[in-house]
Amino acid sequence: MLMLAAGFIAGPITGLIDPEAAFGDLLDPMISIGVALILFEGGLSLDLRELRHSGKAVWRLATIGVLVGWTLGALSGYYIAGLVWPVAVLFGGILIVTGPTVVIPLLRQANIQTRPNSILKWEGIVNDPTGALCAVIAYEYFRRLNEFPNASVFDVAPPLLIAAVLAGLIGYASARLIAWLFPRGAIPEYLKVPVLFIAVIGVFVLTNQIEHEAGLVAVTVMGVTLANREVSSMRSIHPFKENIAVILVSGIFILLAASLKWDELTYLQTSWRPLAFLMALLFLVRPATVLISLLGTDIPWNERLFVAWIAPRGIVLVAISGLFALRLGELGIAGGQILTGLSFAVVVVTVIAHGFSVDFVARLLKVKGDTRPxxxxxxxxxxxxxxxxxxxxxxxxxxxxxxxxxxxxxxxxxxxxxxxxxxxxxxxxxxxxxxxxxxxxxxxxxxxxxxxxxxxxxxxxxxxxxxxxxxxxxxxxxxxxxxxxxxxxxxxxxxxxxxxxxxxxxxxxxxxxxxxxxxxxxxxxxxxxxxxxxxxxxxxxxxxxxxxxxxxxxxxxxxxxxxxxxxxxxxxxxx
Known part of the structure; x- marks a missing residue:
């Protein structure tokens, strides 16, 4: 919240910073690489052994939850926010993400019990690249529809899914290669951190050439794979990569907030629809997504309700929304410029609502860990x-x-x-x-x-x-x-x-x-x-x-x- 406030003050309010003028064409690549490194760092915190207690819930949220959340988000965007169908469908896909840059620090500070903590952490990291892929599928479908009016989603989805699988395999192979090289002394100790980060960026750029945003899948898989391999050097790398993640999160939040223009916020100020959409997102879309996804599981109801409430959005939502707002404009689809302002509104409202209520809700639902040190x-x-x-x-x-x-x-x-x-x-x-x-x-x-x-x-x-x-x-x-x-x-x-x-x-x-x-x-x-x-x-x-x-x-x-x-x-x- 402090970073967002700093960005708003430095950008739209005072005009001290204009990131687009300062960085020009480098702004989008900078943000994209920053997001990739953040997702890689998040993947390094995921241990597959955590899924012993929460694996079924995570799997359902990553499959059923994605479909239900995408559908409800798109319907809310069309009927409540007043977006045109192409924009509503694309934004519904982006809304699947729950922001590990916000969720993980929030859970750490609130001291939540192990199972709901694990579910929310895994969902946040796994669904970030999934949401990006859903947005790509929607964008490619409407782009194909402009060229071939009879095109169907089945003409678009399979190639994109194959590209995502291929990107994941490249990320997995890269992680295995690093896990093989590091213990054998092939890389000097003082070079392991820069080599690792250059490898992450290289994998991200390479797989993005296969398909837009497929790189997010690759770096996430790369992080999870390294986290579950016996690589002793990773323990000494952890402090550095966590510091890098904090710096990137802070910097990107400020840059994105400072990039806002007043005309992008006009829609939020002149209509009742954005507020109604945000309320629907908080009290209808997210709870329904989680409760439907977890039907029939052994997760206690108090934990289901807690997971259903906590879904703050972060950097990935804003970054992807800004990217596709430009692409929709290039396709001649009206309303794409609304996405930037609306995505910021989603981030601000969900961070405030979930961040400031997490402790109270955790106590109310009895999912709080030990409160005394x-x-x-x-x-x-x-x-x-x-x-x-x-x-x-x-x-x-x-x-x-x-x-x-x-x-x-x-x-x-x-x-x-x-x-x-x-x-x-x-x-x-x-x-x-x-x-x-x-x-x-x-x-x-x-x-x-x-x-x-x-x-x-x-x-x-x-x-x-x-x-x-x-x-x-x-x-x-x-x-x-x-x-x-x-x-x-x-x-x-x-x-x-x-x-x-x-x-x-x-x-x-x-x-x-x-x-x-x-x-x-x-x-x-x-x-x-x-x-x-x-x-x-x-x-x-x-x-x-x-x-x-x-x-x-x-x-x-x-x-x-x-x-x-x-x-x-x-x-x-x-x-």
Whole structure:
């Protein structure tokens, strides 16, 4: 929304930016390549193992949903928006897209349960190239109709579908080639990112020569294929490609919004039809499409209704609409110029309606994930088991992960949530939903392993939210690890794993103290023994703030202080 607002201000309102004058004929290719890279990046986030729980729903939305959505969108465009049939049919095909550039960040922020999250993510990425192909089919049909009045859709659709399949095969073969070259050292490590992106652009341009917009199919297939191949280099590439996607999304939104002309918005200002069409899109077309598509599936009704409501549109809708608005004008079909303004209206209204209501609707339909930030404890030790019990007692989601079933025995006896497996194994990412856990504490007795875990998850969770115990001062073979690869050291005193586990054996416990206006942090400290150690603050919102050797959070009224105290301190507090 901020990018759209910036584009409107810079373009139609103030005239500071005129993208068409600045870039000329390069504007459309720039936007097309940007959209291709965005879809490729989205494809890299799709893992086929997610389809175990949502595959049937995704398949139906990608087949039945496409036909139903196209039909209802075209009918709404003709009867409600007042578009002529060719424009209505073409726009109905474009409206199939649900915008992964908007859907994925929205789902990440709203913390939705795994299955509806997976359905919406897959639908958004898979249906983007599908919507583009539907628009191409409609355009080619009406173009053929201009030349041959007796032409039918069956004269147009098969060649286009064959071109889409061929483009998908080229994308698949290109991904397999990259997956073969990268692990064998054929490409130097520092060149893997540019080679990958040049390959994506090359595949997109090549397959677009086969048929317009077929390149979107190719790059999407390419991304999904690479995401499901064992390519170790892709893990190091992920941060860069995500940053590139954010920059492209922001830039393209501004350029497209700045490209608007006031005469393209006249239709929206002078008629009741656009508003009625937008309401029909929100409350009729999308719900009917989803509910009809998911009839007979085992998806619960609350999840169906949630998916039926969430369908924000994004860059692909605007980019494709602008492209075909020009092509319809070249065919002499009236009304094509309306598409640009109407597509922007669809983006603005759906982003506002769905973006600002997603949290409320998710709570209402009970598809919200854990709302309180959780703690992921790596390593099952006496100390982590005691900490997990304390976290559970204050209502914070917690999970203990360890690859040893024997070490997990204590956690099993306490009935604590646990996962048996290697946290660094790629399979763990697909077998375990890590989204509820915003804090990671690596507390095994192997300091180097703890640092490796923290460094691996720093990008996903945040460098400031990965912690480990202090360095093992008692080890003769201790080598000090660089701070850049370590997690933040818990406790101001920097206790190591051996020290905290020994203290647990000596009877140390965790103690929680609620702060208020009358009983502040200084009062709480007076209740503790001198050798007690402060561990964390729990805000009323559930946010966790740890005391470390480098950071001391500022306590305030309403916070709960959790400290690690010796038995005598616990007795003193009880007195």
């Amino acid at each position: 959780g703690v992921l404890l790596v390593g099952s030790t006496p100390w982590t088991v005691a900490l997990a019990k304390e976290m559970r007692a204050v209502g914070t989601p917690v999970l203990i992960v360890d690859q040893s079933w024997q070490r997990l025995g204590r956690a099993r006896l306490e009935g604590l949530p646990l996962y048996h497996g290697e946290i660094l194994n790629e399979a763990t990412e697909h077998n375990l939903d890590l989204s509820p856990y915003q804090v990671l504490v690596a507390a095994t007795e192997n300091e180097a392993y703890n640092a490796l875990v923290c460094n691996e998850f720093a990008h996903e969770i945040g460098r400031d939210m990965v912690y480990q115990l202090g360095e093992n001062e008692g080890s003769e073979s201790r080598t000090s690890l660089p701070e850049s690869i370590r997690g933040r050291a818990l406790f101001e005193d920097g206790f190591d794993a051996g020290a905290v586990n020994q203290r647990i054996a000596d009877g140390w416990i965790f103690k929680k103290t609620k702060l208020s206006e009358e009983f502040d942090f200084a009062d709480a400290q007076e209740k503790l023994a001198e050798d007690a150690s402060l561990l964390l603050l729990l805000r009323e919102s559930g946010t966790l703030r740890f005391f470390t050797h480098a950071v001391r959070p500022k306590p305030r009224a309403g916070d709960t202080v959790i400290s690690f105290v010796p038995p005598k301190s616990a007795q003193k507090a009880s007195l």
